[in-house]
Amino acid sequence: MNHLEKEMLALRNEVLDMWALVYSQLEKTKGALLKDNKDLAREVISRERRVNAYELKIDSDCENYIALYSPVAIDLRLVLSLLKINGTLERIGDFAEGISRFVIDTYEKKYDSLIREMRLEEMFDELLEMLEGSRKALESEETKMSGCLFAKDEYVDNLYDQSLQKISEYIKMHSEDALTCIFLAILSRKLERIGDHCNNIVEEIVFYIDAKVLKHAGKHKEV
Amino acid sequence: MDEKKIKLEAKNVNFYYDDFHALKGINMQIEQNSVVAFIGPSGCGKSTFLRLFNRMNDLIDGTHLTGECLLDGRDIYDKRVHVDELRKNVGMVFQKPNPFPKTIFENVAYGLRVNGVKDEKYIKQRVEESLQSAALWEEVKDKLKKSAFELSGGQQQRLCIARAMAISPSVLLMDEPASALDPISTAKIEELIHELKKDYTIVIVTHNMQQAARVSDKTGFFLLGELIEYDQTKKIFLNPEKESTQNYITGRFG
Ligand SMILES: Nc1ncnc2c1ncn2[C@@H]1O[C@H](COP(=O)(O)OP(=O)(O)OP(=O)(O)O)[C@@H](O)[C@H]1O
Numbered sequence: 500m501n502h503l504e505k506e507m508l509a510l511r512n513e514v515l516d517m518w519a520l521v522y523s524q525l526e527k528t529k530g531a532l533l534k535d536n537k538d539l540a541r542e543v544i545s546r547e548r549r550v551n552a553y554e555l556k557i558d559s560d561c562e563n564y565i566a567l568y569s570p571v572a573i574d575l576r577l578v579l580s581l582l583k584i585n586g587t588l589e590r591i592g593d594f595a596e597g598i599s600r601f602v603i604d605t606y607e608k609k610y611d612s613l614i615r616e617m618r619l620e621e622m623f624d625e626l627l628e629m630l631e632g633s634r635k636a637l638e639s640e641e642t643k644m645s646g647c648l649f650a651k652d653e654y655v656d657n658l659y660d661q662s663l664q665k666i667s668e669y670i671k672m673h674s675e676d677a678l679t680c681i682f683l684a685i686l687s688r689k690l691e692r693i694g695d696h697c698n699n700i701v702e703e704i705v706f707y708i709d710a711k712v713l714k715h716a717g718k719h720k721e722v
Numbered sequence: 723m724d725e726k727k728i729k730l731e732a733k734n735v736n737f738y739y740d741d742f743h744a745l746k747g748i749n750m751q752i753e754q755n756s757v758v759a760f761i762g763p764s765g766c767g768k769s770t771f772l773r774l775f776n777r778m779n780d781l782i783d784g785t786h787l788t789g790e791c792l793l794d795g796r797d798i799y800d801k802r803v804h805v806d807e808l809r810k811n812v813g814m815v816f817q818k819p820n821p822f823p824k825t826i827f828e829n830v831a832y833g834l835r836v837n838g839v840k841d842e843k844y845i846k847q848r849v850e851e852s853l854q855s856a857a858l859w860e861e862v863k864d865k866l867k868k869s870a871f872e873l874s875g876g877q878q879q880r881l882c883i884a885r886a887m888a889i890s891p892s893v894l895l896m897d898e899p900a901s902a903l904d905p906i907s908t909a910k911i912e913e914l915i916h917e918l919k920k921d922y923t924i925v926i927v928t929h930n931m932q933q934a935a936r937v938s939d940k941t942g943f944f945l946l947g948e949l950i951e952y953d954q955t956k957k958i959f960l961n962p963e964k965e966s967t968q969n970y971i972t973g974r975f976g
């Protein structure tokens with residue numbers, strides 16, 4: 500392996516490490532919300548700084564790599580997709596932090612049944628699988644599971660629509676909780692957005708490995 | 723959009739130095755007013771292929787060509803073609819600068835004089851224009867009467883570019899024209915190539931991948947006498963079809 504390849508490998512490993520961190524942030528956020536565990540939520544918030552630090556470090560490492568090595572072809576595609584994946588992971592980290600703050604500031608046990616009806620646990624699980632699946636795709640440089648990951652995003656979109664339905668039913672009966680319900684709708688929306696971001700990550704990996712641009716090819720929701 | 727005119731074309735070209743099979747079944751079309759870059763490891767046949775288009779290989783003993791090389795659709799190896807006429811139309815800048823043992827001025831004026839131009843005023847104007855476009859004028863305008871050998875290597879190379887351009891060919895073949903130049907002169911030459919595209923068809927051999935990427939519309943990758951891949955430069959540098967192309971441009975060769 501020449502030193503260029505070593506640099507590239509180091510960069511890729513950095514992104515994979517950040518990936519693991521963001522995964523654990525999302526997993527903890529899930530625990531914080533579903534088990535109403537405020538300590539876990541606080542942990543997510545305090546570790547958000549590490550996610551940000553990773554992003555800055557990877558950003559500048561990518562810039563240096565481009566400036567110093569003028570990568571082309573597969574090397575160029577990899578560094579471009581790492582750069583975008585980096586930004587996307589950071590945003591997923593932001594969402595996890597936002598949800599954790601909601602757990603600390605607003606959440607109360609009495610909404611446990613509503614959350615079950617909203618099927619938020621299932622949403623979390625789908626997202627965690629997307630995050631893990633896309634990481635494996637990059638690690639193994641293999642895109643054959645991309646279709647199944649895209650399908651998960653659509654499933655998350657459906658769950659999101661259904662969750663809004665449940666919330667609106669709930670508000671009709673408990674109008675005094677309307678504000679918290681709105682927060683819960685926003686939370687569900689955040690999960691749905693995380694799905695879109697995971698989708699983008701998979702698209703980046705397909706661009707890197709197969710040199711195909713899938714972005715905006717389908718009818719992916721972007722707001 | 724109408725089809726671009728094909729300026730240069732190779733049809734199943736094979737070339738031999740004695741028994742050595744230097745070019746193997748090359749097919750290529752080069753569009754008018756485009757820039758094409760040839761890349762590939764040392765000894766793969768880039769210069770040999772380039773020289774075919776102004777019949778520079780004719781000068782080497784024991785060489786043999788099969789297939790066709792066309793300029794504007796006409797075979798340039800046809801018996802009726804005058805090599806001098808051909809070279810007026812197809813200028814060349816060599817890998818190593820090769821100024822004539824003359825003054826700077828006379829080097830650039832040379833092609834015009836050989837072609838019978840007598841108008842001194844016109845010659846002076848062409849010499850200045852050519853030196854300007856080759857980004858050399860400012861450095862030599864006060865010493866046009868000095869010997870070309872007093873110039874640095876990079877200046878000599880730009881002088882040769884000016885010399886090639888002075889007779890206004892329609893095709894310019896450049897064999898690593900910037901290999902001995904500093905980044906500023908290189909940028910000037912690249913800018914020049916970009917400018918010249920309006921009037922010329924340019925083929926450039928380069929070992930500098932970024933240069934190929936910057937200046938050319940299409941890139942051809944040669945390996946061991948074969949044309950491995952020939953495509954839009956963007957395609958070659960973002961997503962080449964062939965693994966050997968990718969290995970070469972990313973520096974993973976051998
Ligand atoms: N005059 C010659 N007589 C015999 N063999 C030659 C001659 N010129 C070139 N060759 C051989 O033909 C092959 C192609 O040479 P050519 O000069 O075209 O390579 P190139 O791609 O331009 O290399 P470089 O990047 O080093 O300039 C080489 O193996 C070379 O040794």
Ligand SMILES: [Mg+2]
Pocket residue numbers: 768769770817897927
């Ligand atoms: Mg050569």
